[in-house]
Amino acid sequence: MLAWLLEPWPWYVSGPLIGLAVPILLLLTGKNLGISSSLRHIGAACRPNSKLPYLSKNYSWREHTGTLIFVLGVLIGGFVGNYLLSAEPGNFIPAFYASPLGVVGLFAGGILIGFGTRYAGGCTSGHTIMGISALNLSSLVATVFFFVGGLLSTWFILPLFIP
Structure with a gap:
């Protein structure tokens, strides 16, 4: 059931x-x-x-x-x-992040995300779910760049740290 x-x-x-x-x-x-x-x-x-x-x-x-x-x-x-x-x-937390390099990556990523959310006026859930549904242009722009940043990080930055 x-x-x-x-x-x-x-x-x-x-x-x-x-x-x-x-x-x-x-x-x-x-x-x-x-x-x-x-x-x-x-x-x-x-x-x-x-x-x-x-x-x-x-x-x-x-x-x-x-x-x-x-x-x-x-x-x-x-x-x-x-x-x-x-x-x-x-x-x-994947096993990679238990290493010293992983901890540094998590810490640096956390700082960047914290700064980015305050600079962008909100987080991904706030902009993408709430802002776009309220037809806020700034939320649409922020969401596009959240995805661009995620794609760039996944394809170009993350491979530098994970073999």
């Missing part, structure tokens, strides 16, 4: 489900879908008296607890999907 949960879902099922999350979120909460702002919320919660304007005491992270709950749900959902609903659970 539940065997269909153990197999990857086809794009024509999972795509519309992801797409329906946008209007449902807007209707129920009036908020946009996105995850990159959660780092700011966590930082403001951990450092409520910070001198950084980005985490200033005038910023109320409590107004954004829904985003933090969403991030927690993504983490729990990933764990449940991988370990409880998968016929063959995969590793979250």
Whole structure:
């Protein structure tokens, strides 16, 4: 009966489900879908008296607890999907990244992604799922360049590190 949960879902099922999350979120909460702002919320919660304007005491992270709950749900959902609903659970981090070069690559990639999401005004989910559905031209441009960057990294940069 539940065997269909153990197999990857086809794009024509999972795509519309992801797409329906946008209007449902807007209707129920009036908020946009996105995850990159959660780092700011966590930082403001951990450092409520910070001198950084980005985490200033005038910023109320409590107004954004829904985003933090969403991030927690993504983490729990990933764990449940991988370990409880998968016929063959995969590793979250491939063996290559356990090496010193892999750790440096993850660290550098994390910094670049963090800088890029703040510079672009949002992450891939925020721009691609939410921004394009809201017909934002800047989100369309950002999404095109997310894909261009991913393709360039996959075909030209990653082969330099993985034999």
